[in-house]
Amino acid sequence: MKNVNLLILDDKEENIISLSALLADVHHINIISSTDPNEALKICWKNDIAIALVDVQMPDINGFEFVSLLKSNPKTNHIMAIMVTAISKEERYFLKGLESGAIDYLYKPLNPEITVAKVTSFVNQIHIQEEIKQKNIALEESRKQLLAAKEDAEEARKSKEIFLANMSHEIRTPINGIIGIIHMLRNSELNVEQKDWIQRLDIASNSLLLIINDILDISKIDSGMMKVENESFSLRQKLEDIRKIFKVKALDKQLDFEMEIDPRLPEYVKSDPLRIQQIVNNFISNSLKFTETGTIRLKAEVLNQSNTESTIKLTVTDTGIGVKADAIDKIFLAFEQADDGITKKFGGTGLGLAIVKRLADLLNGTVSAESIYGDGSAFSFQATFEHAEHFPNEDKMDKKVFSKLEKFEDLSILIAEDNDLNSFMLAHMLESWGCKVDNVKNGRQAVEKVNQYDYDLIMMDTHMPIMSGFEAIKEIKKNSNMQKTFIPIITISASVLEHEQAAAYEAGADSVIGKPFDPLDLHQKISNLISKKRVQYD
Structure with missing residues (x-):
């Protein structure tokens, strides 16, 4: 603890000696003395004096004046x-001392105990004040460091978001072209061997897309950019849809696929159906990958229930290879698998269960795993769901190959897309629907084409050189010809970021479709926009 400088000012040397001796046993003080008030003032200016014991009666300058x-x-x-x-201890002298700025009085002859106690008390008070001062300095420094860390984190988040957007666009754009060409080949005349090739290529491209989606999903979650959509849906129907998909895949491996639904399961609940499906899909996909013989079972049970909500546990069990006891804790970590031998034999990125864990957190739920090595595993997701009375009915698209879809009558479409493969694939698809198509490679050319020709619809890629899709849309919406400002525009975005898709609508787009897109979805969007346009003109 730092020593406190204490000044003794008395015009009589013997008083200074006596008081110094009295205070010798007080800890953490450094005594400085003077018999001259002017000299004492200089000492106070040059030294860090904390306490001054000042004699009242002195020549030239008395204690009050000092x-x-x-x-x-x-x-x-x-x-x-x-x-x-x-x-005298008269009140008027006491008041005069306080008015001058003194905080206390000591009366001669000095009482040793009182004198030592008072000085010790003031020394302690100074130490406390110094400690508070140092803590305030430390707190202020911590505040500055926290602000700096927050700014760094925000900058890192923005950088990661930009990287994620760029990576999403750069990867999804060529995959969109590949999947589009597969659609085109499937609709062409093929022999049996070629159909088999296309089927294998389709499986490979979808596997690649799943891996990319996993990487993008975990990046979005870690960046805080993934949001859950709370909506009403039938959990029972969602599980039934999942069963239909995976029952076929289980049969391909000669596995039994069973489903057990608790009769108390509410008909409709509120949550994010896409994320629920993603969690269950990951569990079942893992079971399919690591199970060679036996059974995979999907079970939905109600643990607790009230009039307004139910706690539901969704469990997938299998008779697969199981997980070693010492590896259970790490399987929900990103890029981790139970052991290196599994990676070599079965492949995989180790992202599936990591995404499940993060999705469960977003849904305010929990995940767990139980396993007997060599005898199978059980993976569970548990959450509390609010009951819903109904869910909106959605029109289901007719699952036809795209070339068999209804053709459009005399439809002129402009495609603005800088990727040649995507442009070729999209043009071929639209032409198979009876559309007349023009192609440009950037937003500036799109604006020029719109100025020269009349179009019924524009397909606008968001990321293009010279002028982006957003800039082109804004230019078109400012066209002096009012009819051209109302041309429906569909933006084609490879971004997984919600704000970029929202920015398309803010720029003036009428609809957004992601890469890679489903031809059936695109056909329906075009149909809706053209119908809406005709109603407006009628």
């Missing part, structure tokens, strides 16, 4: 002044 001088100077007004006096 303390007043201390308090009038910013360099010395912090000093705790204690008056030491042998004059």
Whole structure:
């Protein structure tokens, strides 16, 4: 603990010696003394004096005047002044001392115990004040560091978001072209061997897309960019749809696929059906991958229930290879698998269960795993769902190959797309629907084409050189020809970021479709926009 400088000012040397001896046992003080008030003032200015014991009766400058001088100077007004006096204890003297700035009195002859106790008390008070001051400095420094860390984190988040958007666009754009060409080949005349090739290519491209989606999903979650959509849906129907998909895949591996639904399961609940399906799909996909013989079972049970909500546990069990006891804790970590041998034999990125864990957190739920090595595993997701009375009915698209879809009548479409493969694939698809198609490679060319020709619809890629899709849309919406400003525009975005898709609507787009897109979805969007346009003109 730092020593406190204490000044003794008395015009008589013997009083200074006596008081110094009395205070010798007080810890953490450094005594400085003077018999001259002017010299004492200089000492206070040059040294960090914290306490001053000041004799009242002195020639030239008395104690009251000395303390007043201390308090009038910013360099010395912090000093705790204690008056030491042998004059009367009358109230008027006491008040005069306080008015000058003193904080206490010591009366001669000095009582040793009282004197030591008072000085010790003031020394402790100064140490406490210094400690508070240092803590305030430390707190302020911590606040500055936290602000700096927050700014760094925000900058890192923005950088990660930009990287995620760019990576999404750069990867999804060529995959969109590949999947589009597969659609085109499937609709062409093929022999049996070629159909088999296309089927294998389709499986490979979808596997690649799943891996990319996993990487993008986990990046979105870690960046805080993934949001859950709370909506009403039939959990029972969702599980039934999942069963239909995976029952076929289980049969391909000669596995039994069973489903057990608790009769108390509410008909409709509120949550994010896409994320629920993603969780269950990951569980079942894992079971399919690591199970060679036996059974995979999907079970939905109600653990607790009230009039307004139910706690539901969704469990997938299998008779697969199981997980070693010492590996259970790490399987929900990103890029981790139970052991290296599994990665070599079965492949995989180790992202599936990591995404499940993060999705469960977003849904305010929990995940767990139980396993007997060599005898199978059980993976569970548990959450509390609010009951819903109904869910909106959605029109289901007719699952036809795209070339068999209804053709459009005399439809002229402009495609603005800088990727040749995507442009070729999209043009072929639209032409198979009876559309007349023009192609441009950037937003500036799109604006020029719109100025020269009349179009019924524009397909606009968002990321293009020279002028982006957003900029082109804004230019088209400012066209002096009012009819051209109402041309329906569908933006084609490879971004997984919600704000970028929202920006398309803000720029003036009428609809957004992602890469890679489903031809059936695109056909329906075009149909809806053209129908809406015709109603407006009628």
